[in-house]
Amino acid sequence: MSMSIPGLNGGGSNAPNAAARCKARRGKLLDRTQLRQMIQQSPEQLASTVADKGYRNEIDMYSTRFSGSDLLEMALTHRLSRELNEVLGFCKGELLKQVGVYANRFSYFNTKVVLRAVENNVSAEELSHDILPEENEWNTNWLDIVKNSSSLNEVAIALGNKPWGRAISSLDTNATLANYEDALDKHYYKESIAALKGQNTANSLLRRYLHMEIDHNNIMKFFEGKRQGLSSDLIESLFLPEGKLITTGMLKNLSSMDENGIIEVLRKNSRFDISEFEKAVDESNKIESLDPIMMFLNKRTFHVLEKMSYLSPISALPVVHYLALMRQEVRDIRMIVRGLSVGLDKNLIDAHIGA
Known part of the structure; x- marks a missing residue:
């Protein structure tokens, strides 16, 4: 998925208009009751429901090449791409930047x-039949890069004029795929926080949101590393800097703690619902899955x-x-489609x- 962001420096902000338009769009999103009703449907009913809920144009677009759950997944992904580009298209000035x-x-x-495709010798044609369908015009450049690259370094060179390309341009030839992905994550948050300068309310809140995402990432990496038996040094290397619940200076010590240790660190922050988090950790240990922790953090986000x-209703x-929320709707419908297609328990x- 990709998008164009034209005119970042042109014109004044149009936050009142954009906020109103997004509020109207938000009212059309599926609620939890509607999603739960979809879980009870047959594959044929599900396809009809998804079409009726605003995805009909995308389903029609892909119906000649895909069917069943693959058709619905392609339609969902395309709709999210279109929505992103349409929203960016009606944002202006400082709002567009935010x-x-x-x-x-x-x-x-x-x-x-793209990096994973090149590393694993997945062709552009194969990718165009899967995660980056060629029907989606925003995928064209990405598919061209896969077609013309034979190494991770060549991907970095091809993207050299983009922020996400500069994130990986300085890696040496021996860097692994994991090194590239780690560099991308750290660069995104570093550049994003730096872009939100100033003390206006929207910038301050957006920075706080990004810091929270960093904290949530680090909490998940901690539990993933501990459950996999990784070394403290390796766990530390997985963390992102610039968190607030767990500051950069605390990360080294955190990596050597046990699960009780991180709980005590988080307990010190009054904004973090430690009692519900402890329940999630207990459930996670009971069922031997990180899903309860991930779901707690997702709902908190x-x-x-x-x-x-x-708090800032006329802003970014x-x-x-x-x-x-649109991204979450697509994830939820995709979860329903995938789950039903492979016979997952409906309660699961x-x-x-839902968030």
Whole structure:
């Protein structure tokens, strides 16, 4: 998925208009009740429901080349791309810059997709039948890079004029795919936080949101590393700097703690619901899965973002909130489609949808 961000420095901000338009779009998103109803449907009913919920044009576009769950997944991904570009298209001036900070993450993600394809000898044609369908005009440049690159370094060179390309341009020839992906993550947050200068409310709240994402990333990396038995040094290398719950200076010590240690660190912050987090950790240990922790953090992310959008209703926050909710809707429908197609328990699917 990719997007263009024209005219970053041109014109004044149009936050009132953009916020109102995104509020109207947000009202059309599926709620949890509607999603739960979809879980109970047959594959044929599900396809009809998805079409009726605003995805019909995309389903029609891909229907000649895909069918079943593959068709729905292609349609969902395309719709998210279109929505991102349409929203960026009606944002102007400083608002466009602020929303672009959030939207850029999709280009960083696509860079990872391209790097993985080149590393694993996946052709552009194969990729065009999967995660980057050629019907999506925003995928053209990404597919061309896969077609013309035979190494990770060549991908970095091809993207050299983009921020996500500069993130990996200085890596040496011996760098691994993991090194490239780590560099992309760190660069995205460093550049994004730096772009949100000034003390106006929207910039301050967006910086806080990014710091929260860093904290949540580091919490997940901690538990992943510990459950996999990784060394403290390796766990430390997985962390992102610039968190607030867990500051950069605390990361080295954190990597050598056990699970009780991180709980005690987080307990010191009054904004973090430690009692619910402890329940998630206990459930995670009980079922031997990190899903409860991931779901707790995901819900916390949306709770904080929703609160921020209400604190600053005529700003970039309602726009970012809408894009995040749209992204979550696509993830939820994809989870339902995939889950039903492989026969997953419906209660399990239900537990994994909704923010």
